[in-house]
Amino acid sequence: MVGRSALxxxxxxxxxxHVDDEPVRGAAEAVAWLRGxxxxxxxxxxxxxxxRSAIVERLEAMGVPAAPDQVITPVVAATAWLRxxxxxxxxxxxxxxxxxxxxxSTGGEDEAGGAVGAVVVGDLGEGWDFATLNRxxxxxxxxxxxxxxxxxxxxxxxxPDGLRLDAGAFVRALEFASDREAVVLGKPDxxxxxxxxxALGVAPGRVVMVGDDIRVDVGGAQRAGLxxxxxRTGKFSPSDLEGEVSPDAxxxxxxxxxxxxxxx
Numbered sequence: 232m233v234g235r236s237a238l239x240x241x242x243x244x245x246x247x248x249h250v251d252d253e254p255v256r257g258a259a260e261a262v263a264w265l266r267g268x269x270x271x272x273x274x275x276x277x278x279x280x281x282x283r284s285a286i287v288e289r290l291e292a293m294g295v296p297a298a299p300d301q302v303i304t305p306v307v308a309a310t311a312w313l314r315x316x317x318x319x320x321x322x323x324x325x326x327x328x329x330x331x332x333x334x335x336s337t338g339g340e341d342e343a344g345g346a347v348g349a350v351v352v353g354d355l356g357e358g359w360d361f362a363t364l365n366r367x368x369x370x371x372x373x374x375x376x377x378x379x380x381x382x383x384x385x386x387x388x389x390x391p392d393g394l395r396l397d398a399g400a401f402v403r404a405l406e407f408a409s410d411r412e413a414v415v416l417g418k419p420d421x422x423x424x425x426x427x428x429x430a431l432g433v434a435p436g437r438v439v440m441v442g443d444d445i446r447v448d449v450g451g452a453q454r455a456g457l458x459x460x461x462x463r464t465g466k467f468s469p470s471d472l473e474g475e476v477s478p479d480a481x482x483x484x485x486x487x488x489x490x491x492x493x494x495x
Contacts (some may be wrong), residue, residue, distance in 0.1 A: 246465020
């Protein structure tokens with residue numbers, strides 16, 4: 232059981248704190264309540280469409296102040312992974328701002344310009360087309376057989392015009408075509424949750440993850456030993472409650488977190 236006994240909170244962003252550029256009503260007040268109660272929290276997101284500095288600016292504009300080190304993204308994990316493996320020339324399939332945060336403005340060399348150390352796939356959004364996806368595939372199939380790094384495995388998200396494919400769908404296509412398994416550096420990978428829990432400084436069993444994705448947020452958190460709370464905002468669908476993953480709690484929105492927390 233989770234609730235009052237939990238000592239730390241991880242909050243997804245898109246779909247929980249805001250939906251695209253619109254803040255979820257009462258979310259800012261809920262975050263302020265957590266901080267007022269002295270409950271440690273971090274924002275854990277698979278967003279790779281913008282750097283952490285831009286995420287912080289966006290949150291502040293919605294009345295949710297945050298420091299960059301309070302926002303944990305797959306880019307942070309990927310930077311550490313690439314550095315730890317001595318890879319200096321990754322091919323980056325991410326937006327330009329994210330590529331800069333990863334320490335590259337070029338995205339590495341293509342198949343005609345030399346070997347790459349890794350193929351990194353994030354939320355390229357409408358930048359995906361056949362030629363781009365095929366370029367990533369050709370790099371993976373090159374003589375060096377570079378590893379495939381996935382900046383999260385979210386299947387889709389809700390934009391202002393409806394559901395949109397996320398990075399996970401393109402990663403799966405590349406895994407299938409290249410006959411290899413991606414190194415996942417984001418939700419729902421356990422190591423990513425472990426990193427977030429370590430930042431909170433509390434035991435996993437005393438942490439709650441709040442998200443709108445039943446598989447990635449709730450299921451991933453539970454497999455990592457955390458509590459998983461589902462909100463009925465963002466891409467939530469009633470069918471989410473009919474699958475294999477059973478949330479520890481279901482809230483109408485993040486605004487209901489303080490009341491649920493106090494109820495134990």
